[in-house]
Amino acid sequence: MxxxxxxxxxxxxxxxxxxxxxxxxxxxxxxxINYIPPFLAILVYGLFLLYLFPLRTLVSTWIFKFVELLQITKVLKLSLLTDKRLYDYTALFVISYIAFAFFLDLVRFLRKNLFxxxxxxxxxxxxxxxxxxxxxxxxxxxxxxxxxxxxxxxxxxxxxxxxxxxxxxxxxxxxxxxxxxxxxxxxxxxxxxxxxxxxxx
Known part of the structure; x- marks a missing residue:
């Protein structure tokens, strides 16, 4: 045959x-193999980062409001707790942590479907x-x-x-x-x- x-x-x-x-x-x-799913995964992750990092200002505001809601600034009375930079850095850390977690998922996906x-x-x-x-x-x-x-x-x-x-x-x-x-x-x-x-x- x-x-x-x-x-x-x-x-x-x-x-x-x-x-x-x-x-x-x-x-x-x-x-x-079909290269479209890995390409789409990278594209979606890129768009996710594009819209995620500009949210750090909003996240910073939410963290500050949460601290105020708990009245931590009134109890401890530390100038550091009223410093905007503390909340900006905290928001950046939170967003970076989320981005890194999704990056690990992306790496696992690419290892299975590309490498x-x-x-x-x-x-x-x-x-x-x-x-x-x-x-x-x-x-x-x-x-x-x-x-x-x-x-x-x-x-x-x-x-x-x-x-x-x-x-x-x-x-x-x-x-x-x-x-x-x-x-x-x-x-x-x-x-x-x-x-x-x-x-x-």
Missing amino acids: KKSDISKSVWWNWENSEPEIRSSKIKKSKLR QTFVTEENRLAVTKWGFLGKETIRWNPDQTGLQIHHKSGWFRSLLGFEKLSFRIHLSETENSILAESPYFFSKSNQDFLYSVFRSV
């Missing part, structure tokens, strides 16, 4: 396809993850016993390229261990990769 014949068939119908297609092995295929590559190498799947200290590569056989491959698909996901694969080891009825989770991708541009992952043993 030629490779062109394989690409003509829809990959999600692999169970009902001809045995020659199901048993064919693609030597090497790489998952082509990972999925490659099938004959009968093995190789996942490479990049981090601050270098890269980490995991290799395993997708046909191994106990492995569950979860595919998040559907018309809406396939249209927007929000499909995902997750590889889990079934430990018990209530517990699964996630080996890896793919970035977002379009199934139409990853037929070879999906055939090699969902092939029959």
Whole structure:
């Protein structure tokens, strides 16, 4: 069976396809990820910062009013508590803390959806993850016993390229261990990769 014949068939119908297609092995295929979600995440974070930092004056005013409401300035009678700079710096710290917390979420999102590559190498799947200290590569056989491959698909996901694969080891009825989770991708541009992952043993 030629490779062109394989690409003509829809990959999600692999169970009902001809045995020659199901048993064919693609030597090497790489998952082509969808770069739109990471780009949108960076854009949303940039807009978030753009509108967040100008709010520091408003936050400073709220903190000062809260201190006045508790009558702390009247009880302690410290000149520092009436200094506007104290509340400005406090507001800047609060906003920076919020911005940093969302930045960590952004980094986690980008690590999952941008700094990972999925490659099938004959009968093995190789996942490479990049981090601050270098890269980490995991290799395993997708046909191994106990492995569950979860595919998040559907018309809406396939249209927007929000499909995902997750590889889990079934430990018990209530517990699964996630080996890896793919970035977002379009199934139409990853037929070879999906055939090699969902092939029959």
